[in-house]
Amino acid sequence: MTDLVELAKRRGFFFQSSEAYGGVSGFYTYGPQGASLKEHVEETWRERFAVAEGHMQIDAPTVMPEPVFEASGHLDGFDDMLVECASCNESHRADHLIEGATDIEEAESLPTDEVAALLDAHDIDCPTCGAPLAGQPVDEFNLMFETNIGPGTSQTGYLRPETAQGIFVEFPRLKEYARGQLPFGVTQVGKSYRNEISPRNALVRTREFTQAELELFVDPDDEGPDVSAVADVEVTLYPAENQPDGDYVETTVGDAVTEGIVDPWVAYYLGVATEWYETIGVDFERFRYRQHQPGERAHYASDCWDAEADVSAAGEEPDWIEIAGYAYRGDYDLTKHDEHADDTFTVFKQYDEPKTVERASVDPDMSYLGPEFGGAAADVADALATLAERDRAAFEDEEVTVTVDGEEYTVPTEKTGFEFAEETEAGRHVTPHVVEPSIGIDRTVYTVLAHAYDEDEVDEGERTVLRLDTSVAPTGVAVFPLMDKDGMGERARDIAADLRAAGYDVTYDDSGNIGRRYRRQDEIGTPFCVTVDYESVEDDPETVTLRERDSTEQVRVASDDLESILADLRAGETTFDDL
Known part of the structure; x- marks a missing residue:
């Protein structure tokens, strides 16, 4: 993580916000490279989960009135376990301290009194000052940010802790757009806010983050989806009953449904998600779907499987982080809003x-x-x-x-x-059930970077390279003149302009020697570099050098063919070896 965070800051992927004022824990700014990478991840998610599935998209406000969260249960049940050091007054996530000091993997599923007892039993100290935490109470801390809507005797509101509620509260109108036909899905990509007790690990645990969520409303009497389209997709499952022994289940989506391991609706989206993760460059040697333990599930979920990625460096102990949740929420949400709101949350x-x-x-x-x-x-x-x-x-x-x-x-x-x-x-009026794929975009971005990060040797020198998939790389192609003279710079700028007009994210760079320029692009994950040299301006027809990031191999191609060659490489219709 240290190397990756340093690279991210140096090359403009992400860095702590408001550093000029000392910074604020849990808030990050995406730099030029990171903003582009994040946008590409969001775009590929929309294409797969919204457009390809034929679902609607909305964009709801991030601030919502208090009654919404009274109905949803977040005011009463959206808590983390807090322990405060009596010596330095710093607050910490008690369950995280337990997980760091013991072999317990999911301490958040334990009751607070048991977590307090574990702090005592394992002599766990405050990470900030080293004072013992034994005997300190463990309390529930609500994670929502409270605000006021309007001046004077204003209405109490909250920053949404999930984008889902923006979809649920608009269900009475959204069902009209769907003509009351089930199933129908509504997607949303946007910011959510959680006042984390102890933000940590860069983008992994922050107070402001981006979610991409799909709420699929289904008829509870239906048999379930046709999983044939994803039946052969291979998945690594970690069922709750297998977790004490650490045993994975290597299977397919179709077999997981047949054997009753996963609910058919959830299984369908595990298959869809697996195909998507593959396109954005997730390493499946370091990936799994882990089922929540009963005490770990959110108050609204009857079942949930997390997509988890190992983001540790090579040779280190696995560092599994949750990057998404695939939950069967039942009719909890719509029933609650139907009880509290002045509208009908059923379908005839x-x-x-x-x-x-x-x-x-x-x-x-x-x-x-x-x-x-x-x-x-x-x-x-x-x-x-x-x-x-x-x-x-x-x-x-x-x-x-x-x-x-x-x-x-x-x-x-x-x-x-x-x-x-x-x-x-x-x-009759039925209350639809909800199937929810909920993706943490920031954690997915971090996973993509961690899985793409590599170090090797090129030309007898060490190189840091991000082997990003072409679908998400911030820069699609870099264009260089060997030197900015004798017409090479002018021709390189023309090629860069033509490629931008064709829809490519292009970087033009004429600073420093060509080897250093290649290294800079390798570090930000640019898949291909185009170099204009003396041979380029002398050849008829004109040619350029095309370099591949991963292998550092170079080939000579005609300038007129460059756009079509890059399109074929990006689409996977040809490989660099073919060239």
Whole structure:
């Protein structure tokens, strides 16, 4: 990580923000190379997960009102474990300290009292000052950034901790765009914010980050997707039950579904994601899908598999980081918003033929409920109606009890107007379930850099090179004149302009000797370099030297063919060996 972070800062990939003012932990600025790399990763994600799958895209605000997060559960359940040093008052992620000092890999799945006991048992000290943390309480710390919306008696708002809620709250309108047909998907790429206790490891754990999320709304009664398109995709799985023994399952998406290892919807997107990771240059020798342990899952997920990448240097102990989560969220989100919001978060599913059903209903005697319960009477009536739909047996006794705002109300059954009635209905309202691929763009960018980073020897000298895939490399081609004289510089600038007009990210460089220019481009991952030399300006037809980054091999090609040759190389339709 040290070498990669140094390279990233020196060559303009990323660096800590606001360094002129001392910097702020957990915030990073992408430089010219990093911004381009990040944009390319986002573009390839949109192409695969949105465009190729036929899903919608939206762009929702990053600030949302408090009721959204009351409904979603983030105000109550979006916490990390905090321990504060009594000596220096620095705060730390208690579970991370446990993972660093023991063989426990997923300490966040443990209860806080057990984590506190582990701090004591392993004599763990404060990383900042070295004071013992034994005996210090471990508390839950909510990760959301709070803000005010408007002046004066303003409304409380929060910076969103995930882009997903921006999709969920707009579901009533989005389902109209989908004409109420399930399944349909909505994607979004944007910023999210989490007030991390102890940001660390460069882009791996930050307070502001970019997510690329797909929320797929599916009919819970459907059998699942057709996985045939990705059935043969090979995946490395790390099921929860295998993790104590460290055993991986090498299989295909199709077999994982057949054997019941992964839910079909989640498995489908593991296959889609694997194909995408391959295109952006992830090393599958250092990659796996790990299933969450039951105590580790988010409050909304019934199952989740993380895409994890090992970003350690060669020869070091594996350093696995989560770069994405593939979760089956069930109907949790839409049900919660349906309960709290003033809109409907269901989809009407029409039957092939009308059905006659026996339906329970209530018609409460408000002349009784009003005097008896005062201002709560209307809410009691609503609660009775909801109970009738969900539990008919509750009305079999002489009294019925409902709960409103945490308080119980008992009503004589004869005052509820409970009855059965036959109705003919053309369909029913269903609450869709949600399948969510959630990708951390920053961590993916870091993984791509870590897996591309290499050191070798060229011309009896050491070289640092980023072997980035052509689909994400910040610069597609660099153009050099051997020297900026005798027409070489002018011709090189013309070639650079022509390639830019053809849609290539081009760097023009005439500074320093040609070997140093090659090394600079190797360090930022530029796949190809074009050099204009004396032979170029003398040849008829004109030729240039084309150099490949990975092998450092060079070939002579006609200038007129350069654009088509680069297009074929970028598309994989030809290789440098072919040239």
